[in-house]
Amino acid sequence: MYDDPIAAAFGDLAADLFTTDPDLVAGFAHDESRLTERALPAGVLSPRSTHDVADMARRAHAHGVPLVARGAGSGLSGAANAPAGSVVLRTHRLAAILEVDAAERLAVVQPGVVTADLRAVAREAGLFYPPDPGSVAISTVGGNVATDAGGMCCVKYGVTGDYVLGLEVVLADGTVVRTGRRTAKGVAGYDLTSLFVGSEGTLGIITEITVRLLPAPAAAAQTLVATFPDLASAGRVVAAIAASGTAVSMLEIMDRVTLRAVDARTGMGFDPDTAAMVLAQADDQAAATTVAALALLCADGGATDVATSEDPDEAELLLEARRQALPALEALGDWLLDDVCVPRTRIVDLLEGVEAIAAAASLTIGVFGHAGDGNMHPTVIYDQSDPASRAAASRAFDAITRLALDLGGTITGEHGVGRLKTSWLAHELDPAALALQRRIKDALDPTGILNPGAVLAAD
Amino acid sequence: MYDDPIAAAFGDLAADLFTTDPDLVAGFAHDESRLTERALPAGVLSPRSTHDVADMARRAHAHGVPLVARGAGSGLSGAANAPAGSVVLRTHRLAAILEVDAAERLAVVQPGVVTADLRAVAREAGLFYPPDPGSVAISTVGGNVATDAGGMCCVKYGVTGDYVLGLEVVLADGTVVRTGRRTAKGVAGYDLTSLFVGSEGTLGIITEITVRLLPAPAAAAQTLVATFPDLASAGRVVAAIAASGTAVSMLEIMDRVTLRAVDARTGMGFDPDTAAMVLAQADDQAAATTVAALALLCADGGATDVATSEDPDEAELLLEARRQALPALEALGDWLLDDVCVPRTRIVDLLEGVEAIAAAASLTIGVFGHAGDGNMHPTVIYDQSDPASRAAASRAFDAITRLALDLGGTITGEHGVGRLKTSWLAHELDPAALALQRRIKDALDPTGILNPGAVLAAD
Numbered sequence: 001m002y003d004d005p006i007a008a009a010f011g012d013l014a015a016d017l018f019t020t021d022p023d024l025v026a027g028f029a030h031d032e033s034r035l036t037e038r039a040l041p042a043g044v045l046s047p048r049s050t051h052d053v054a055d056m057a058r059r060a061h062a063h064g065v066p067l068v069a070r071g072a073g074s075g076l077s078g079a080a081n082a083p084a085g086s087v088v089l090r091t092h093r094l095a096a097i098l099e100v101d102a103a104e105r106l107a108v109v110q111p112g113v114v115t116a117d118l119r120a121v122a123r124e125a126g127l128f129y130p131p132d133p134g135s136v137a138i139s140t141v142g143g144n145v146a147t148d149a150g151g152m153c154c155v156k157y158g159v160t161g162d163y164v165l166g167l168e169v170v171l172a173d174g175t176v177v178r179t180g181r182r183t184a185k186g187v188a189g190y191d192l193t194s195l196f197v198g199s200e201g202t203l204g205i206i207t208e209i210t211v212r213l214l215p216a217p218a219a220a221a222q223t224l225v226a227t228f229p230d231l232a233s234a235g236r237v238v239a240a241i242a243a244s245g246t247a248v249s250m251l252e253i254m255d256r257v258t259l260r261a262v263d264a265r266t267g268m269g270f271d272p273d274t275a276a277m278v279l280a281q282a283d284d285q286a287a288a289t290t291v292a293a294l295a296l297l298c299a300d301g302g303a304t305d306v307a308t309s310e311d312p313d314e315a316e317l318l319l320e321a322r323r324q325a326l327p328a329l330e331a332l333g334d335w336l337l338d339d340v341c342v343p344r345t346r347i348v349d350l351l352e353g354v355e356a357i358a359a360a361a362s363l364t365i366g367v368f369g370h371a372g373d374g375n376m377h378p379t380v381i382y383d384q385s386d387p388a389s390r391a392a393a394s395r396a397f398d399a400i401t402r403l404a405l406d407l408g409g410t411i412t413g414e415h416g417v418g419r420l421k422t423s424w425l426a427h428e429l430d431p432a433a434l435a436l437q438r439r440i441k442d443a444l445d446p447t448g449i450l451n452p453g454a455v456l457a458a459d
Numbered sequence: 460m461y462d463d464p465i466a467a468a469f470g471d472l473a474a475d476l477f478t479t480d481p482d483l484v485a486g487f488a489h490d491e492s493r494l495t496e497r498a499l500p501a502g503v504l505s506p507r508s509t510h511d512v513a514d515m516a517r518r519a520h521a522h523g524v525p526l527v528a529r530g531a532g533s534g535l536s537g538a539a540n541a542p543a544g545s546v547v548l549r550t551h552r553l554a555a556i557l558e559v560d561a562a563e564r565l566a567v568v569q570p571g572v573v574t575a576d577l578r579a580v581a582r583e584a585g586l587f588y589p590p591d592p593g594s595v596a597i598s599t600v601g602g603n604v605a606t607d608a609g610g611m612c613c614v615k616y617g618v619t620g621d622y623v624l625g626l627e628v629v630l631a632d633g634t635v636v637r638t639g640r641r642t643a644k645g646v647a648g649y650d651l652t653s654l655f656v657g658s659e660g661t662l663g664i665i666t667e668i669t670v671r672l673l674p675a676p677a678a679a680a681q682t683l684v685a686t687f688p689d690l691a692s693a694g695r696v697v698a699a700i701a702a703s704g705t706a707v708s709m710l711e712i713m714d715r716v717t718l719r720a721v722d723a724r725t726g727m728g729f730d731p732d733t734a735a736m737v738l739a740q741a742d743d744q745a746a747a748t749t750v751a752a753l754a755l756l757c758a759d760g761g762a763t764d765v766a767t768s769e770d771p772d773e774a775e776l777l778l779e780a781r782r783q784a785l786p787a788l789e790a791l792g793d794w795l796l797d798d799v800c801v802p803r804t805r806i807v808d809l810l811e812g813v814e815a816i817a818a819a820a821s822l823t824i825g826v827f828g829h830a831g832d833g834n835m836h837p838t839v840i841y842d843q844s845d846p847a848s849r850a851a852a853s854r855a856f857d858a859i860t861r862l863a864l865d866l867g868g869t870i871t872g873e874h875g876v877g878r879l880k881t882s883w884l885a886h887e888l889d890p891a892a893l894a895l896q897r898r899i900k901d902a903l904d905p906t907g908i909l910n911p912g913a914v915l916a917a918d
Binding site for chain 1: 609613621636638643644647649650651653656657658674705706744802829832872873874875880887889
């Protein structure tokens with residue numbers, strides 16, 4: 001009836017559910033990662049319901065068509081890059097907030113809900129959905145769950161997965177399963193919720209998410225900003241704060257390269273001699289005391305300027321500087337963003353190591369990140385049109401990732417393996433652990449149609 | 460060479476590693492659960508190292524001998540009950556605290572370490588390992604991880620699994636794998652750590668655990684005790700506290716039956732007219748304010764007496780009353796302990812439902828539990844020597860579990876499925892979810908030698 005499996009699988013679907021229009025398809029071919037393999041997918045699916053997703057998975061399964069689930073496409077590791085011959089399944093029509101239960105402090109949402117919208121709806125109910133990845137204004141809850149997204153809140157509030165109580169998932173063959181619960185605790189069977197969290201669409205397609213919410217923080221956050229004349233002093237101060245377990249709700253760092261880029265983009269007027277800026281917040285009842293103590297610690301640690309503020313508008317402005325870090329670095333040229341996480345006590349070693357790598361390669365590398373977790377984003381600036389620059393950037397990226405492993409860290413703190421780091425996974429995991437990962441994949445997706453090549457390298 | 464697989468697998472091991480002495484074996488045949496199937500295992504293994512465990516698993520695998528890993532045997536769901544023909548693998552010689560890293564706030568321990576010992580060692584380092592199951596003084600970290608044990612701290616601090624950063628696990632065929640990380644964050648591959656947590660020895664045998672530790676709480680806990688003349692008032696107050704998200708670090712309830720039993724055991728002198736006691740603690744900087752607010756809430760909610768204390772010794776005494784709840788109920792007769800968790804707003808419905816079930820069956824049922832999580836332990840008292848009483852107790856237990864499900868709850872909040880609730884799992888999970896659980900088990904333990912019959916019913 002049809003010559004090719006794509007047409008056989010989806011050819012009879014209505015135009016609003018499936019398209020192969022090259023102009024439309026091209027817009028959903030890849031995420032925001034760099035130096036990851038890219039291709040043009042064969043088509044795009046736009047389901048309206050779990051029933052649609054299940055039907056589409058059954059069709060894909062029957063005809064052996066790879067399916068790549070996609071939220072906002074804001075990922076940075078290539079998890080949503082669609083291999084040639086695959087079909088992208090978008091979640092933008094699955095965008096309902098189905099329930100907000102204030103008494104039980106939970107919400108049930110479809111995967112296409114934008115994270116900022118969930119946060120806003122929770123806030124209106126007097127509650128708090130903490131996860132705040134840098135992409136919070138555009139990324140989706142489904143994408144956040146599929147990548148176990150982090151953000152600036154993690155030092156106190158943990159990652160996206162810490163808020164997922166239960167899931168509805170469509171398996172590779174179209175079977176719909178529910179995992180987890182709506183109660184505060186529960187141990188009925190294996191924890192499959194955590195298995196799907198962070199699995200990047202390779203084990204199933206998430207169609208509904210039950211998240212727990214927190215009470216709104218009791219007080220407005222107190223904010224501290226400190227600037228340092230050298231990176232090492234700043235690094236030592238953040239390591240000391242992190243290691244002390246001080247109750248900060250945010251602890252971020254930006255280096256000179258990043259600050260200059262943000263300044264160029266925003267005109268905020270940072271002192272050009274500043275080598276690093278540390279931003280911290282505390283949001284509990286002792287926040288003022290905490291921030292005052294941090295101010296002393298920064299001053300003792302060699303800070304040039306220390307400012308504290310209890311004004312929410314000022315805090316938002318300072319946070320905006322941090323949120324502009326990646327966009328500002330992007331404006332400097334082509335960029336390759338790393339996402340490593342090291343033990344808290346090794347942050348200084350990482351920062352100094354990246355400086356050395358940048359100097360040796362004559363490359364600009366901006367560093368910013370979630371210092372409180374040891375989760376840093378060294379960002380290599382290069383010229384994509386120059387093969388030598390491209391090669392140097394790639395080598396620097398590898399050297400940074402290697403350095404993080406050597407410091408006892410991980411190749412990815414929050415962005416995920418995606419397609420960017422599948423070969424690196426074998427450096428972090430031993431062969432037995434890698435084989436076990438593969439066994440899980442094979443058990444849940446025996447024919448390998450779900451996002452092949454993400455997390456684990458294609459066979 | 461050997462007639463039976465047990466001798467073939469383990470017959471050449473030294474006597475300190477393997478015994479079939481019936482007197483010794485009998486002591487490790489089952490855990491503390493009631494009405495679960497029991498048998499005499501064929502032998503007991505006592506490995507000294509991960510290497511030993513791997514060797515023993517390889518032997519068991521080669522000869523098809525079921526292996527049941529066992530910590531302290533304090534479980535309440537039969538997860539450590541050894542089927543006939545199986546061999547018990549004890550972890551008591553794997554009891555080293557390998558590392559406490561104060562700067563990184565983590566510890567690495569072997570599974571046989573007693574939980575209270577880990578808490579003490581953490582405390583000496585100025586840190587805090589929160590998990591505090593009722594069995595904390597005798598149960599092991601390995602057993603706690605294998606069951607994802609809860610406790611009184613969960614309302615604020617979460618369950619055991621929330622503190623597990625990484626594991627070393629021996630798989631069914633003797634392969635040793637490492638999961639997880641030592642960093643604050645990390646998303647390198649599927650979350651297999653969470654998969655092994657709570658898997659009750661059915662997916663692998665845990666041989667090393669990396670746990671994260673918290674800074675020691677800033678202040679001594681403030682404690683509140685309130686007594687109520689009727690159960691419903693107490694239930695409404697705890698539901699209100701729980702639903703409000705008040706920052707309590709403990710929120711417990713005991714009913715009249717439990718209080719009288721504790722009084723009989725300890726002579727603490729509770730007022731016999733008290734229908735329920737609520738215990739709460741707060742341990743943050745605003746603890747005094749929180750506890751004062753709770754005291755008002757209790758008084759407004761109909762409490763007979765409300766007492767607050769900032770004295771740690773008094774607090775310990777009150778906590779001791781709560782810790783004696785199960786031992787005290789045990790002294791009333793034979794007992795069957797349930798472990799259900801309902802949405803916080805349905806606690807009153809559960810309490811009233813259990814009262815009705817007790818009245819209809821003419822049974823004594825004591826209720827105590829972690830009210831802040833909705834995780835309650837209705838405990839049916841009966842006479843094991845009387846078949847009618849035994850049947851009535853079993854029916855009441857089933858009715859309570861059914862009630863919890865009907866209230867939107869789960870069949871097990873923290874004790875696990877074990878062998879006690881394998882048939883109930885099919886009531887909580889739909890067939891597709893149950894089949895997926897089975898698929899995971901089959902992928903990790905294809906020959907089914909790891910604790911067969913726990914979590915999932917034997918085929």
